[in-house]
Amino acid sequence: MKGFLVRDLIRQEWLKSSRSQGFYKNLAVNILLGFFALYMAVMFLFIGFSLDNILEKLDDKLNPTQLFTGAMLYIVLLALAFRFFMQQLNTMNLPPYQVLPVKRNYLVNFLLVKPFFSLANYFHLFITVPFAVQSVSKYYDGGTAFRFVLINIFLVWFNSLMASFLKRKYGSGFSSFLFILVVIAALGALEYFKIFSLYKISLAAFGFVLFDPLGILIPLLAVAVAYALNRLFFRRNYYAERFNSKLKTDRNYNVNFSFLNRFGTIGEIMGLEIKLILRHKRTKSVLYMSAFFLLYGLIFYSNSAYDERQGFLFFVAMFITGLLMLMFGQWVISWDSSHFDGLMTKNISVSTYLKANFYLLIAFNVISFVLTTPYFFFGMKIVYMHLAAFIFNIGVNVYLLLFLSTFNTRRLDLSKTSALNYQGTTYKNFLIVLPIMFLPMIIVGVLSTYFSTAAALWTLTITGLVGTAFHKPIMTLCENQFKRRKYAMAEGFREIE
Template sequence: LVNYLLIKPLLNPANYLTLCFAIPFSVTGIHPAYGLGGAFRFVLIVIFLIWFNTLFASFLKRKFGSSITGIASFLLIVAGLAALEYFNIYSLFALSQQVFGFLIENPIGWIIVLVFSGAAFLLNKGFFAQNYYPENFDRKTIRKQAETQNFTFMERFGKIGEIISLEMKLVLRHKRTKNVLYTAVLFLLYGLLFYPSDMYKENDAMLMFVAIFVTGIGMILFGQWIINWEGSYFDFLMTRDIDTQSYIKANYFLLLSLSIISFILTTPYFLFGRDILINHSVAFLYNAGVNIHVYLFGATFNTKRLELSKGSAMNMQGVSYKNFIIMIPLLVVPMGLIGIFSLFSAKHIALIILAVLGLAGIVFWKQLLEITEKQFLRRKYALCEGFRKK
């Protein structure tokens, strides 16, 4: 049974789509330099690399699953390797050329890759042997539940703390919300695509877009689902002893916490200069004072229930045109404001306007939440009806 589970993915034709590129390249690129034998060895090496990647990826997934530690370690390794390449400390591209050159030239090169594939197979088999017994499944379930039930410290903040604790458990217990959490961590590196490049240094609107995106990535990704991710049990939630004010405040503080965490994690971008520091500070104020309230108010119009048990990759379930409309005040308005004032060399005025709007939203947060609370009460029954539909 274990052998079947391990070999079955290797028979998936989708894994071998790479050969559509590898075989023509072996004819046009490898054959002229290394001859027919080299071209044949190259194709074998690619096949065995596919086996190795499939088996090793399966092992990592079984070993670490969706744990924060595994994702964080992967991101750190990728970021470290990218930094080595970017700062010309060590070229991985040159190393890969040398490795592939050696494997193709050496008559037993393909055997080396086959050995690595066999090692990956044995790693998986050993993992199955150690862990896949019924009693181990029970221990894993108990441990997983314990990991997501340690937010009792939030209860000291009263009803609002209890609701936030439930929201945090919801995030960590469901596949889709966990995937979004890992996506948010990955998007924290989004600024590295823009800030080091000279191409965008004069594009103030784009730099503001990046600043708002990375400093509010947690709030942006989770904010679009802030009410409809509870659609499966929304009727039950409405029957509980939870007043609307506490419910709205809990969601507000949850999004605010995500904004603060995102801002803190993006402070290393300040090394790119004073302009980035100013952009990020203004973007944080705008996210905390404007965008959060826009999300909370707009969430009352989204009546599509979100299925949390499904993954988020290529999954548009629960997403409607309303999710895209709400992006206008979130991203388009500040970009447009910065772009227009930059045409007149008055970018600083746009920054002041955005900062003042953000500060006003932070200072008058209670009054703004009262508006959202009244809107929620008007839309509550429409939300209940919409969430009942599958």
């Protein structure tokens, strides 16, 4: 009886995704995502095989395995924080099943165990298995290596369960985001100033877990506790409306952007788009993610290996100085898809609508540029690169986005969470991003090789300035394009997936 039920539930979950509209239409994106997964797997394998070597050089006294155990607690906590924001809750549509004679207990167990079968949760094996085989078995024995892999699997299970419990219990609003950010920063600071070392605790605790034959029971116990917590939560909150309640309530709707009123209709529309960003889960999670991406420059600017790769450095400069535009720009226009008909029939002219979006993108660029000014400490080259990138972004890329985004006719559902949400993404999104991101990179790469970096940056700066000088005719071009594509967009946006 029960086996038959599980089969049915799994089958219906599969049907839910395969019968959703656009599953096949979106094949191109799925294939691209497949390549992305493959790429990640290769990268992970690479890290897995080189980890031993890297850690070997890092410390004289401790061997790589010990170092790994020292970092373990940090890895677990950071992964938990990451999951807390990014992991989609596995919700099954419970109500239709609740009225059927299926034991509730059974459904809850199904819901909780389901992520254990998700391949994404086993990606870490590409790192841990090579490391275990190469390094752990070298310093210890095969048994320890095997336990090392198992412990990692258990910890991922624990994290997955714990993240969904915390998310259901506390919700992932802005306050929890701040709280976690502060905790992580505090732990990092305490470690840095040698006041309190999580590293030492981790070394001792995970040392025991790994090297004592009975240690493996501890992560197993942790998984059991996390599971029990989830069960307890579902028992306390019997009804679906209650266990998802934290995820729905967003109280902070009293923010007003009255200063935008001065700019007439354009200001009204800009205020509308800002509210749109702040009141949808998907846009909010992209906003949180952007905060992390701002740190992207630290990795490359501080690494002398990239000093001579001007094209790549410029790519990084453009990415972080135009961060908000690049994150949100691909959604320009289509983020209004759910109320596009409304906007098109109200008293808004196309030129006003596009201008509002234009100024919004400019504002995004200015904000990102200002936020990345601390990178100027890395030297004058970075200053020049950021300036050139900024001018190119507002002089060329903004217009390109406005023009090309009219080809995007997929309705965007902003109510679903999460970063790795590709709903509404088509191959067109990739085609739009290609010229914007990679063309300047290639130009700088080529020009700085054959002439000089200065020549490359000047070329882009002047192109950007020319774009700004021709603002009016270019906007007219975008307007005409918009008018041509309006019907196709409106029709596409009406299709609810």
